[in-house]
Amino acid sequence: MKVGLVYTSTTPELIELVEEEVKKQLGEDVEMLTYTDATILSETRDHGSVTRNAACRLIEMFLKAAQDGAEAVLNICSSVGEVADCVQDMAKYIGVPVVRIDEEMCRDAVRHGKRIAVLATLPTTLNPTKNTILRVAREMGKEVELIDGLVDAFGLDQEEFKKLLLNKAREVKDQVDVILLCQGSMAYVEELIEADCKKMTVSSPRYGAKALKAALIAKGVIQ
Numbered sequence: 001m002k003v004g005l006v007y008t009s010t011t012p013e014l015i016e017l018v019e020e021e022v023k024k025q026l027g028e029d030v031e032m033l034t035y036t037d038a039t040i041l042s043e044t045r046d047h048g049s050v051t052r053n054a055a056c057r058l059i060e061m062f063l064k065a066a067q068d069g070a071e072a073v074l075n076i077c078s079s080v081g082e083v084a085d086c087v088q089d090m091a092k093y094i095g096v097p098v099v100r101i102d103e104e105m106c107r108d109a110v111r112h113g114k115r116i117a118v119l120a121t122l123p124t125t126l127n128p129t130k131n132t133i134l135r136v137a138r139e140m141g142k143e144v145e146l147i148d149g150l151v152d153a154f155g156l157d158q159e160e161f162k163k164l165l166l167n168k169a170r171e172v173k174d175q176v177d178v179i180l181l182c183q184g185s186m187a188y189v190e191e192l193i194e195a196d197c198k199k200m201t202v203s204s205p206r207y208g209a210k211a212l213k214a215a216l217i218a219k220g221v222i223q
Helices: 012-027 039-047 052-067 077-086 086-095 105-111 122-141 158-174 183-199 206-220
Strands: 002-007 032-037 074-075 098-100 115-120 145-150 178-181 200-204
Touching: 002 012, 002 052, 012 122, 012 206, 039 052, 039 122, 039 200, 052 077, 052 105, 052 158, 052 178, 074 077, 074 115, 074 183, 074 206, 077 086, 077 122, 098 206, 105 115, 105 178, 105 200, 105 206, 115 122, 115 158, 145 158, 145 206, 158 183, 178 183, 183 200, 183 206
Parallel strands: 002 032, 002 074, 074 098, 115 145, 115 178, 178 200
Antiparallel strands: none
């Protein structure tokens, strides 16, 4: 069985983590087709939102994964998650689900708390994630309060990144019930923040892999 993994930015650590979580859910034999276009994120960052051309290039990767035989596609970048939302009718028509890595994470955060800290390194990731949290809260009939946790850590090495994120989490921990890490690349700090701040902390790769499996079960490809 083939699945598509669509990135707009990668690090070796992120790829390893995503692939590890997908294998946990789908088994070691799953074939992962990887697609990356870093210009999508850089263009989105430069313009402050997803441009028409960036959205088109992302959709082209979804379609390429389908053409290459993927049974489902996992969109890994939260900055462009709303593009994945807009192709759902197309995905149903061609029979290849396009799954957001972060939607179930947002739902679980809403299930467990009213006050949610949203940590990100980019406004272009922070705002779409907040929009997703507000949307799923509305769908779940709940009200939430969001605390921004924007950290100027994009491009730093892991140790500096970890230190800044932990310090930001410490700043907001007394104001919130849940700490949500917007970007998949933050996942390696999840356990550290939860242990240090004594607050439920969530990151997206494990949720995305579970959602990918659920989509494949719903499709009837696996049980």
